[in-house]
Amino acid sequence: MLMLMWNRLASRLWKKSLRNVNDKRRRPKAEIARLKTQAEREIELARKASRRSLEQFLATRSLQLARQSVISQLRPEDDDRFIRERLDELRRARG
Numbered sequence: 001m002l003m004l005m006w007n008r009l010a011s012r013l014w015k016k017s018l019r020n021v022n023d024k025r026r027r028p029k030a031e032i033a034r035l036k037t038q039a040e041r042e043i044e045l046a047r048k049a050s051r052r053s054l055e056q057f058l059a060t061r062s063l064q065l066a067r068q069s070v071i072s073q074l075r076p077e078d079d080d081r082f083i084r085e086r087l088d089e090l091r092r093a094r095g
Contacts, residue, residue, distance in 0.1 A: 009046045013039060
């Protein structure tokens with residue numbers, strides 16, 4: 001879904017820049033170069049934002065899947081043993 005959003009955004013920005021660049025008859029070359037550079041910057045910013053969003057989504061999803069995996073494999077006796085071990089650690093720390 002994020003890739004689809006990125007593709008739409010990039011396509012929209014690219015079309016906008018092409019419309020501006022293709023209007024060469026009315027614009028001097030310096031302005032065309034400026035518009036092209038601006039469009040390239042906008043595309044790069046959109047790419048970076050999309051990548052950050054995708055990385056955040058993947059990290060969140062990975063944690064969810066790991067948690068589900070641990071919970072599905074945890075048996076009641078494992079849970080009891082874990083609690084006992086933590087209590088023993090606390091007792092030893094208190095002396």
